[in-house]
Amino acid sequence: MSDTLTGTPATTAPTTDSTRRPRLRGTTWLVWRQHRAAFWTVLGATVLCLAWIVYQRTQMVDFLHGYGWPDKSIDDLAGSNEFGQYANAFQSVSLGLTVIPILLGVFVGAPLLAGDLETGTAKLVAAQSTSRARWLATKLGLTALVVTVSTVVLSAAYGWWWNPVKYQNTVGDWTSGSAFDITGPVPVALTLFTVVGGVAIGVVLRRTLAAMVVTFGFAVVVQLVWGYFRLSLGDVVTITTSKGVTADNSFPTLPDGAYQIDESYLTGSGDLLGWSTCVDAQSEQARELCLKKADVVGWSVDYLPISQMTGMQWFGSAILLALTAGVTAALFFWGRKRLV
Incomplete structure (x- = not known):
């Protein structure tokens, strides 16, 4: 097409790789497209929870500075009603964060492959040029990325909020799930193990609803066993x-x-x-x-x-990540022959 005023051919701006925005391609795009509702829900809930933690932390620190912290000890505030509302905020938020592994295991892990196996999508994918191993690796990798980003952000935010009062037992005992399981590496490892376990359950049962129900029981058992052995991670x-x-x-x-x-x-x-x-x-x-x-x-x-808290968390997380790696390896071994 020529320019009507000069008669010269119209030119367009050259398109180069440097001017293009990065986009998902191939199997990665397909997996994201398929599970984008679940992934965006997880990321959106993370942002909302992060904003609430930042707000609560700001309010608490303003109150503590008004009292004279850090020059004055906050031990005398333990019985005050005003400080009690901040302690209650810790309890409510920590309760919500401790159920994240269960929720993600049930609503993200269990349907991840069970849905494809139940609807026949897995057979369709297997008939394409993409290998089963690549499809499975993309599914697990993208899901693990979203889960890891979410739990790392919330873990860091809660630890930042809890740090000024971590020695105050009325706020939260550090050996309980309200602090130990939602700070440091523990929430990442615990959630990944629960989610990958849910994926494995879905592969075995091949029915979404049944996989979600069984995964819920599995996630609860994991929490109970983890809570039972938590203290044994340290040296008395x-x-x-x-x-x-x-x-x-x-x-x-x-x-x-x-x-x-x-x-x-x-x-x-x-x-x-x-x-x-x-x-x-x-x-x-x-x-x-x-x-x-x-x-x-x-x-x-x-x-x-x-002082042993950090070491105990990393030791326990290493065990959980090793179990996660074992379940993942079993999924790939199973997937080479039985995935469809």
Whole structure:
């Protein structure tokens, strides 16, 4: 087509790779297109939750600065009503974040391949030039990317919010799921394992609804087992005293943020007696006589210091990621022959 004024051919701006916006292509585009509703829902919910955490953290820090923090300790604020509302905010948000592995396992992991197997899409893909391994790798890789980005952002945001009050047990005990499971690498590893487990369940059952139901049970069991073994990831520290057990300040002082596991009476021979020893004594004098007869000389207290939290999280996450890698390898082995 020529220019009507000059008679010269009209030219168009050259199109080069440098001026093009990056776009998804091939199998990656197809997988994103197929699951874009779930992926955008996850990313959108992440942004909303991030905004809420930033707002809550800003409000809390303003309150603490008004009180005189960090020059003044916040221990005296534990019983105040105003500080209590911030503690309640921690509890509500942490509850929501702890169910993320379950939700993503059920609504993202379970239908990922089960839907394709149920509707016959898997057979259609297998008939194309794309190999089964590439299709499976793209499905898992893109899903893992979205899950990882979401959980990393929320983990970092919650840790940033919790950090000023992490030594305050009234806000959240660091060994519980309200802090340990939603900070650091744990939420990423726990969610990836649950999601990949849901994918594997979907491949075996080949029915979306059945896979979602079974994945829900699987995710709940994972949470329960993880909670049961969580404390075993650390090295228990024992502190003893020899000042008796009835005098003032006889009980050992634990470090800030320490989680007490057990306490026992310590005898002169080094044996341990349950703290309920002599509890049936009718008077304080009778109790002291009973303890003296049992040769009780002090306390023995087992605890986990908060300084072990990061190491415990990485150790536990390594175990979960290893399990995730094992399930992924099994999926690829299964997918070479039985995926369609």
